[in-house]
Amino acid sequence: MPPRDVAPHRNTPDSPEATFHQLPWSDFDELARGEIRPAVVHRLRHAERSRRLLLLRALMDEVSKTPELFAPLPSPEDAWELLARVETRSPDVFELVLAHPYLGSWAGYTIRLLRKGITGVCPMWSHVGHVHAVAAAAAIRARLNFHAIVPVWEGGVILPTLGMAHLPADEPHSVAEVRGTQGRAEITNDLGLVVLTEPFDADRPNWWAVRDATATAGRHRLTTRLDDIDPYRGLHEPMRPRRMDPAELRAWRAELTGAWRLIAQHFPERAEAFSAGLDSVVPGPAAPFRSASASTGEAFGSALIARPDDAPTLAATLVHEFQHIVLGGVLHLAQLHEDDPRERFYVPWRPDPRPIGKTLQGIYAFFGIAAFWREIARAHDGKLARRAMFEFAQSRGDTWRVLDSVHRDASLTTTGRRFVDGIAERLRPWLAEPVPDDLRRRAEAITADHHAGYRMRHLRPDHRSVVILAEAWLADQLHPPPAFAYVDPPPTPVPDGSSSEARTHLIHLDIALADRRELASMWRSAEDVTTSDLAYATGRFDDAVRGYRAELAQHPDRVSSWIGLGLALAGVGTSPAARALTHYPELVRAVWRRITTVSPDVPTPERLATWLGQSVY
Structure with missing residues (x-):
């Protein structure tokens, strides 16, 4: 534990106690190439440790002399002193609690609230007072004799890394006392009492323990928390507990075991790094047809994951999120880009344009996914191999x-360009590796679908171009004006229309399922899906064309139907309408909208796209 006067910033270089965390270039270059060794993960962890101590001290300094920020709780300095006692008595316990991912997310969140002068989900004193809960949990683990007062949220008393006690409460936000004696704890308020005795890792009346999952594959072992109760386990704001029932818990443990076997078998070095760097998974409910997940750099070692359909999907998701975790640690040590919040990059894994920082995160995560599926494809045969080759x-x-679009961007620092070059060095040869033509075409179709939908929602053609084309159409010109040249406008983050991933989900499912007949019984579960989407996803392009025409006749502004029509027409064969609707759908729709405002004679989207497509090659 640092002395109480530790500064919430790096010491000056000439200070005798100055310590700088460094990442050697050799380690940096290995990480860029996707080579993640346990030793490097430990180095990143060590830097995160210092960062969290600085955040804690910064928080203490900011609030300790302002009672209105922490009353009715004691001064946060009391918690700091209790943590110092824990470190003296049991350094391992101190390190365990300090490494808890949600200590980082809580500290970062609370400091942001303080500096912005806003309250957040709970009263400010409750957020600030969470440090007392952290200290109490550490003291219980260290078997200290102590007394602490902690915040209560809707009757829940969180003890991070241990669990949550439930007390009667007549207010949404209140306080409780925690008294510890040699590993025994009493948690009380005016309305109730919960007594805890060792061990604390099992549920009992009025106590939810933090549960974990352990998976073993050969010499590789992974133990991670399945934390469904810590209020700071989310990305942006505190979350209420979402306790899994026994069946869901069993399903999670089973799927983690299956996923771990795949990672350990095909990514043995990565498995060792996982064991060093993945502390906690925030389990979400099952999300059919998608692998929803997220993480934040403030919660190093944690990922939020919706329970996927099978072990390979979970394994790929774990790899994806671990890439985020590692890069989050790197970004605390190295500046890869200038501060540029503009949302301007197209990425095929998000519906909206992204700023440079989040774009780099996505590149690194999907680079990891490509590496994972490449290894699965090389090691398996049958249906799993086909799925892996497609992915x-x-x-x-x-x-x-x-990667290609970012590499040329001026906001990359020299260090950032070196990192991007390292990814490219490893990824470039993979582009030439053979994949069956039918799988390659379906992968390209998904990308075309996403890109066209993005353009339609986030690109706004300039008004003058739209007027020129609309007037040319209304003048019965056989072709668009020969001098017309369309230049892509910059993206806007505000979408014009909603996105749909129905076709993408159906294609993924069609490839993953052992029998297409299974798809017939499942496809309606996809969000915003239509029979036209099913026809397209299963290669019945003529049926899909007819279906999308009918959809547009009934809902002429539905983005997914515009894009679906272009894709289905492209599936039937090359045509001007297919080119226009897949390359410049935003322009076709903008001109169509203009015509509807000035003329009663409105063409179908397909007819207008055929005309505009004469200038698209």
Whole structure:
């Protein structure tokens, strides 16, 4: 534990106690190439440790002399002193609690609230007072004799890394006392009492323990928390507990075991790094047809994951999120880009344009996914191999496309360009590796679908171009004006229309399922799906064309139907309408909208696209 006067910033270089965390270039270059060794993860962890101590001290300094920020709780300095006692008595316990991912997310969140002068989900004193809960949990683990007062949220008393006690409460936000004696704890308020005795890792009346999952594959072992109760386990704001029932817990543990076997078998070095760097998974409910997940650099070692359908999907998701975790640690040590919040990059894994920082995160995550599926494809045969080759084809192409656009960007620092070059060095040869033509075409179709939808929602053609084309159409010109040249406008983050991933989900499912007949019983579960989407996803392009025409006749502004029509027409064969609707759908729709405002004779989207497509090659 640092002395109480530690500064919330790096010491000056000439200070005798100055310590700088450094990442050797050799380690940096290995990480860029996707080579993640346990020793490097430990180095990143060590830097995170210092960062969290600085955040804690910064928080203490900011609030300790302002009672209105922490009353009715004691001064946060009391918690600091209790943590110092824990470190003296049991350094291992201190390190365990300090490494808890949600200590980082809580500290960062609370400091942001203080500096912006806003309250957040709970009263400020409750956020600030969480440090007392952290200290109490550490003191219980260290078997200290102590007394602490902690915040209560809707009757829940969180003890991070241990669990949550439940007390009667007549207010949403109140306080409780925690008294510890040699590993025994009493948690009380005016309305109730919960007594805890060792061990604390099992549920009992009025106590939810933090649960974990352990998976073993050969010599590789992974133990991670399945934390469904810590209020700071989310990305942006505190979350209420979402306790898994026994069946969901069993399902999570089973799928983690299956996923771990795949990672350990095909990514043995990565498995060792996982064991060093993945502390906690925030389990979300099952999300059919998608692998939803997220993480934040403030919670090093944690990932939020919706329970996927099978072990390979979970394994790929774990690899994806671990890439985010590692890069988050790197970004605390190295500046890869200038501060540029503009949302301007197209990425095939998000519906909206992204700023440079989040774009780099996505590149690194999907680079990891490509590496994972590449190894699975090389080691397996049958249906899993075909699925892996398809996923590999899609992720390598998507990653390379964005990598190429970022590499030329002026906001990259020299260090950032070196990192991007390292990814490219490893990824470039993969582009030439053979993938069956049918899988390659389907991967390219998904990318075309996403890109066209993005353009339609986030690009706004300039008004003058739209007027020129609309007037040419209304004048019955056989072709668009020969001098017309369309230049892509900059993206806007505000979408014009909603996005749909129905076709993408159906294609993924069609490839993953052992029998297409299974798709017939499942497809309606996809969000915003239509029979036209099913026809397209299963290669019945003529049926899809007819279906999308009917959809547009009934809902002429539905983005997914515009894009679906272009894709289905392209599936039937090359045509001007297919080119226009897949390359410049935003322009076709803008001209169509203009015509509807000035003329009663409104063409179908397909007819207008056929005309505009004469100038698209």
